[in-house]
Amino acid sequence: MIMNRYSRQINLPQVGISGQQKLTDAKVLVVGAGGLGCAVLPYLTSAGIGNIGIIDGDTVDETNLHRQTLYAEEDINLSKAKTAADHLKRNNSTVSIQTYEVFLNGKNALDIISKYDLVIDASDNLATRYLINDACVLLDKPFVHGSVHQFEGQVTVCNSQNGPTYRCLFPEANGNVQNCEEAGVLGTTVGIIGMLQANEAMKLILGIGELLSGKLLVYNSLTSLQHIFSFSKKQEPVIDNAFYAIKYLNSNVRNQSITEALQNGITLIDVRETGELPSVEHPNVLKLPLSALELNLDSLNPENTYAIFCQSGIRSKQAANILKQQQFKSIICITDGAEAISKLLKNEKSIH
Amino acid sequence: MAVIKYFGAVAEITQCTEEHIEVKNETLSDILEHLFKKYELQQLPIHIALNANLVSIEAETAVANTDEIALLPPFAGG
Structure with missing residues (x-):
């Protein structure tokens, strides 16, 4: 019955029974159950990713509903992580979904991320994005970054097989960066970017195709144009226990x-x-x-x-x-x- | 003419996604200094790609009229 459920993807020669087993064995943590998370999560769940973690300390707000499609009007003020998990389990009861109704922070990041093989950065602020990067580098876990500004989005795969990280792409700099609340966003744009992230996650788990590792994809939903920029691994800063402790713990x-x-x-x-x-x-x-x-x-x-x-x-x-x-x-x-x-x-x- | 491409919050300020400029002997940092001043971009964290490769802004890189320079800020939203 389970194989029947996945037969359409198993039929792909690039997936097959062995690919489905890789998906079943995979452990993926999605950081953020907002616009990006709501696009990524249904596809990971329905594809049969065996273990999914959802971390988000936020609750559903009315202003989320236009783009965060896992939530209904009756979910307003309820936990995003838990509401998302309840919704997803209706699609696929065979996957194990662990929820964390807290925000990722310097103290909990290493413990939580260590339980997974792959992280999806579906967060909504730069501080969390650098934290995900640093924790993943320390734990040697790949992560798929996705972010949105108005009608544009960025996707890249970081720290995959010792590849470049988010700090190699964008060294931390001072300056003003707006989130969705300030800049505004259309549901379809964030949906497309989340879908590209889910697609990179599937490729990474299955070991097929070419990953956006060392490559930044920038998509514009108004023009439908996409650009890909290459970047290489940098030696600085060295992200080790001391770096992490100074930045996040001490x-x-x-x-x-x-x-x-x-x-x-x-x-x-x-x-x-x-x-x-x-x-x-x-x-x-x-x-x-x-x-x-x-x-x-x-x-x-x-x-x-x-x-x-x-x-x-x-x-x-x-x-x-x-x-x-x-x-x-x-x-x-x-x-x-x-x-x-x-x-x-x-x-x-x-x-x- | 060299092509300058703008993304995200940078394009919002420049009010266009690309423009063409005539390059004589200017280096990459000369061109960037000019653009940062013209559009008052100093407040943004901007990273630069030359011909689709991320490069260091400090480098004294020569620019040809066939080159493409992209001004890329990180996006935060999600």
Whole structure:
């Protein structure tokens, strides 16, 4: 019965019974059950990937429904990871789906990723993307990167058979990078990019075709044009245990989502300049523009924990460095930028 | 004429996905400096591909009128 179920893909000479066995034996972790995750997951599940992990600490929001097609209206406010898993099991009860209703962070990444052979980066922010890269390099696991900006998307396979990594492609740099909430996105664009990721995952598991390893595919859904750029492995930075520990474990600067920070009742600092919109009025929010932060340090207590946010997550990083240099004990960078602001606004409404 | 291609947030700022420029003796970094100034791109993390290969911006690379330069920012959304 199971073989009948997969007969149409087993009939492909490149797959066959042995290929189906590879899919059954595969263990794939999908980081993020948003737009990309919702495109990747149904195809991994229906193809019979034996073990699937879904990690996402977020809940379903009304603004997700136009592109995150695994969710229904009645799922609003429910856990994305769990809701996605319930939906997927209806398609294929033979696959094992493990859910993690948390966000991937420096402390849990190595433990969770070590249980899988392949990771799909379907996250929605650069901090998580570099974390996935670094954890995968440390654990020697390949991952398939996918990301979207408006009508364009990027796909590449990283760290496959000691191949180039995401840091070889895009060394970490300061600057402003928007996520879907800020930039806007069409459901079909993110769906296409997720599908390309799922396709790379299938090829990687089956050992067929040519992978996008050392190659960045950039697709434009308005023109239907795609470009492929080549990149090679770089020796720097060396990602070892020490690098990982400094960046993610020992540091007094941590990354957190706004949802986590709000749950923990931490004081938030808005480092946007005066007049930047939307304005957030919230009992837990201090307004200290980055340009004047150093002059206003007296109003803060270095023993307290502060969570810093801005429009995109770049200035919050710069502000965190300033506080770090001033020996503040515990600093949190809010990773979700403008989305954090909109969630705060929603929270503000529910308070009044 | 060398072709300059823009992607993602860069194309949003330049308001076009490609343009052609006449190259005389400028190096890659000369051209980039000119474009970064013209479009005020300094705030973006931009990586450069020359003829579809990612290259270091610092390199004093010669550019020919048959070359294609791409300005690629990482995308964050998903």
